[in-house]
Amino acid sequence: MKILVTGGAGYIGSHAVVELHQAGFQPIIVDNFSNSEESVLAGIEGILGTAVPTHRIDCADEAALRQVFAAEPDIVGVIHFAAFKAVGESVAKPLAYFQNNVGSLLTLLKVMPEFGVENLVFSSSCTVYGIPDALPVTEATPTKPASSPYGRTKQMCEEIVHDVSAAPDNKLRTILLRYFNPIGAHASARIGELPLGVPNNLVPYITQTAAGIREKLTINGSDYDTPDGTNVRDYIHVVDLAKAHVVAVQRLLDRKATDTVETFNVGTGHGNSVLEVVQAFEQASGQKLNYSIGPRRPGDVPAIYADATKAAEVLGFKTETSLLDSLASSWKWQQTLADKK
Numbered sequence: 001m002k003i004l005v006t007g008g009a010g011y012i013g014s015h016a017v018v019e020l021h022q023a024g025f026q027p028i029i030v031d032n033f034s035n036s037e038e039s040v041l042a043g044i045e046g047i048l049g050t051a052v053p054t055h056r057i058d059c060a061d062e063a064a065l066r067q068v069f070a071a072e073p074d075i076v077g078v079i080h081f082a083a084f085k086a087v088g089e090s091v092a093k094p095l096a097y098f099q100n101n102v103g104s105l106l107t108l109l110k111v112m113p114e115f116g117v118e119n120l121v122f123s124s125s126c127t128v129y130g131i132p133d134a135l136p137v138t139e140a141t142p143t144k145p146a147s148s149p150y151g152r153t154k155q156m157c158e159e160i161v162h163d164v165s166a167a168p169d170n171k172l173r174t175i176l177l178r179y180f181n182p183i184g185a186h187a188s189a190r191i192g193e194l195p196l197g198v199p200n201n202l203v204p205y206i207t208q209t210a211a212g213i214r215e216k217l218t219i220n221g222s223d224y225d226t227p228d229g230t231n232v233r234d235y236i237h238v239v240d241l242a243k244a245h246v247v248a249v250q251r252l253l254d255r256k257a258t259d260t261v262e263t264f265n266v267g268t269g270h271g272n273s274v275l276e277v278v279q280a281f282e283q284a285s286g287q288k289l290n291y292s293i294g295p296r297r298p299g300d301v302p303a304i305y306a307d308a309t310k311a312a313e314v315l316g317f318k319t320e321t322s323l324l325d326s327l328a329s330s331w332k333w334q335q336t337l338a339d340k341k
């Protein structure tokens with residue numbers, strides 16, 4: 001069964017493509033390579049032993065997307081990863097974020113019914129919760145104003161899906177997956193995260209520091225109201241996250257969804273502080289990390305982690321990889337990247 005994977009050459013999408021294939025689906029990648037490299041396709045092929053059909057188009061290009069659906073008959077569902085994701089960049093280039101993130105979803109929602117495709121899994125984010133009043137956050141926790149245009153695109157996309165699904169002639173069924181913080185790489189170290197330039201995210205910054213590419217990690221504040229003063233996040237291994245997509249697609253295809261739109265947190269259910277991540281990395285890699293404490297980063301949520309009960313009870317989804325193993329896979333991937341250079 002064919003599943004269209006927009007953004008399938010990206011960090012999370014590439015791991016989802018692998019898991020989908022290994023679960024017996026035929027993933028079809030759509031990507032414009034705006035934030036990924038062609039080498040990812042070789043990595044996927046290396047793992048699967050076969051190439052995955054790939055269409056190099058912009059998902060917001062209606063005519064091009066239509067051609068993909070026409071060229072790939074019998075697509076039964078779509079997983080929509082394609083989006084811009086850099087929080088800071090979204091402040092500098094809000095229009096580009098609304099155009100790409102909202103625009104690509106709108107195009108998809110327009111074209112899917114033309115080809116009778118009714119099943120959608122959408123990449124949302126825990127950023128929709130803003131700064132929550134209580135932890136952990138459940139799917140019923142009210143969303144708060146987003147701290148960036150990026151976050152707002154995710155909130156808007158969720159609302160668009162709800163509105164489209166409420167139309168009288170609607171046939172669309174959607175699972176909104178709210179990811180917490182994906183980290184790590186495939187065990188084969190053939191695919192992983194490929195940050196362009198200086199990484200914004202914690203774990204690639206850590207691995208690049210340990211590899212000598214960056215001089216030191218600056219921890220963004222240690223005066224938060226958290227156990228050790230540093231921010232708390234829910235770090236989920238990217239392969240675990242990828243597997244959640246397989247389960248979600250299967251649920252839609254089995255017609256088990258109880259609502260036209262279902263929402264799930266996808267996290268481990270545990271919060272770890274930045275300092276805990278640094279210490280776990282040192283343990284997992286055997287490397288001492290050069291770091292210092294710096295000022296707070298504007299817009300950072302002090303602490304957030306998932307209540308993962310709904311995904312466990314309804315989807316039967318549970319994460320399998322520990323923080324230590326996740327960080328070990330990040331380190332292995334970083335070393336593979338260094339070997340390639």
Ligand SMILES: NC(=O)c1ccc[n+]([C@@H]2O[C@H](COP(=O)([O-])OP(=O)(O)OC[C@H]3O[C@@H](n4cnc5c(N)ncnc54)[C@H](O)[C@@H]3O)[C@@H](O)[C@H]2O)c1
Nearest residue numbers: 007010011012031032033034035036058059082083123125
């Ligand atoms: N990585 C995270 O921390 C995180 C957390 C929560 C949610 N998400 C969401 O998950 C999704 C995937 O994130 P990721 O980390 O894999 O990002 P990524 O940038 O690695 O992957 C996105 C992929 O989509 C492609 N793309 C972007 N716009 C496109 C377009 N208009 N047409 C075709 N291809 C396009 C990019 O080239 C890239 O390969 C995104 O929607 C992101 O917002 C990510």
Ligand SMILES: O=c1ccn([C@@H]2O[C@H](COP(=O)(O)OP(=O)(O)O[C@H]3O[C@H](CO)[C@H](O)[C@H](O)[C@H]3O)[C@@H](O)[C@H]2O)c(=O)[nH]1
Nearest residue numbers: 085125126127180200201202205218219220231274297300
């Ligand atoms: O050099 C760094 C980088 C990060 N951090 C800290 O590490 C934690 C994690 O930061 P990330 O940037 O890796 O992750 P965020 O939680 O800030 O944001 C990520 O997860 C969000 C959802 O929680 C959004 O989806 C967003 O797109 C994605 O970048 C934060 O406390 C951050 O301040 C540092 O201390 N130093």
